[in-house]
Amino acid sequence: MNINRNILTLDEFTIQELRNFPAATGELSSLLRDMGLAAKRVNVEVNKAGLVDILGDYGTTNVQGEEVKKLDVYANNQFVGALKHGISCAGIGSEELDDVVIFDDPVSNNSKYVCLFDPLDGSSNIDVNVSIGTIFSVYRRVSERGKPCTKEDFLQQGNKQVAAGYVIYGSSTMFVYATKRGVNGFTLDPQIGEFCLSHPGIKCPEKGKIYSVNHGNFFQYEQGVKEYITACQKKTKADGGPYTQRYIGSMVADVHRNLIKGGIFTYPGTIDKPKGKLRLMYECNPFAYIVEKAGGKATNGKQRILDIQPTELHQRTPLFIGSNKMMEELETYLEEK
Numbered sequence: 001m002n003i004n005r006n007i008l009t010l011d012e013f014t015i016q017e018l019r020n021f022p023a024a025t026g027e028l029s030s031l032l033r034d035m036g037l038a039a040k041r042v043n044v045e046v047n048k049a050g051l052v053d054i055l056g057d058y059g060t061t062n063v064q065g066e067e068v069k070k071l072d073v074y075a076n077n078q079f080v081g082a083l084k085h086g087i088s089c090a091g092i093g094s095e096e097l098d099d100v101v102i103f104d105d106p107v108s109n110n111s112k113y114v115c116l117f118d119p120l121d122g123s124s125n126i127d128v129n130v131s132i133g134t135i136f137s138v139y140r141r142v143s144e145r146g147k148p149c150t151k152e153d154f155l156q157q158g159n160k161q162v163a164a165g166y167v168i169y170g171s172s173t174m175f176v177y178a179t180k181r182g183v184n185g186f187t188l189d190p191q192i193g194e195f196c197l198s199h200p201g202i203k204c205p206e207k208g209k210i211y212s213v214n215h216g217n218f219f220q221y222e223q224g225v226k227e228y229i230t231a232c233q234k235k236t237k238a239d240g241g242p243y244t245q246r247y248i249g250s251m252v253a254d255v256h257r258n259l260i261k262g263g264i265f266t267y268p269g270t271i272d273k274p275k276g277k278l279r280l281m282y283e284c285n286p287f288a289y290i291v292e293k294a295g296g297k298a299t300n301g302k303q304r305i306l307d308i309q310p311t312e313l314h315q316r317t318p319l320f321i322g323s324n325k326m327m328e329e330l331e332t333y334l335e336e337k
Contacts, residue, residue, distance in 0.1 A: 133252025208262020
């Protein structure tokens with residue numbers, strides 16, 4: 001088997017990036033590699049989920065009141081385990097757990113970072129073989145190092161993130177992460193079991209022709225949102241259209257597609273759920289950080305997502321995220337109403 005040595009693996013890339021910062025300790029690079037390891041383990045189970053007793057409900061509900069899928073539990077355990085056994089994480093917050101988990105041991109207490117994640121986003125699609133994913137974000141802790149981390153380390157604004165990323169388990173498995181230096185994507189090569197750099201320096205197109213929204217909730221949305229959706233439907237070639245609606249129902253898949261091709265993803269609040277459904281800490285903040293670093297925008301309809309001060313771990317928020325020009329057009333409809 002011939003291996004192209006011109007292509008960097010995730011490990012090689014993070015080490016190469018580390019060389020640009022002689023004073024860096026390497027903890028962030030180590031944490032990202034731990035996430036990549038857990039993702040590879042989850043990928044194996046995702047790919048054979050139809051062959052083993054790992055599909056279906058686990059029999060409990062998570063803190064969100066949602067049915068927990070068996071693969072959710074497996075994925076959560078893999079990410080918690082990988083970070084706990086590493087040297088770079090002081091504690092974690094998971095969409096599947098009621099509270100944070102503090103790794104109270106001498107090595108973890110001296111770690112710089114905490115990590116929040118949704119171990120398996122889009123899990124309602126597990127049983128029907130639709131793309132699902134993992135979303136994560138990394139914060140530099142604000143508590144004193146040498147002691148256990150605290151809840152305040154997790155309840156930071158999204159603009160305090162030092163890294164964020166996602167893994168999409170689809171026709172191929174991709175690991176995409178962002179730091180202040182930009183956004184890079186790695187595709188899993190099953191022959192060697194490594195994530196290889198496939199999408200360097202990802203930039204979100206300023207404008208696209210895809211809008212993603214749950215149209216079934218149309219009459220539940222506020223007037224400005226409804227008018228924007230209607231405008232998208234009426235786009236012609238003369239004003240940059242026509243637009244295409246694409247909505248998978250798996251946020252990782254929808255935002256990933258729009259990040260690469262250009263587009264806008266909307267998950268507004270509704271009459272029944274004015275705060276929306278998506279979690280600020282586990283879904284919205286990480287994707288807002290990634291998309292902004294790629295040149296896009298993300299808001300809750302009133303303010304920048306990354307400027308929201310969280311008050312609770314499982315806080316929800318409406319989300320509008322995507323290509324810069326499309327977001328600017330959307331904002332004119334929201335401002336008018």
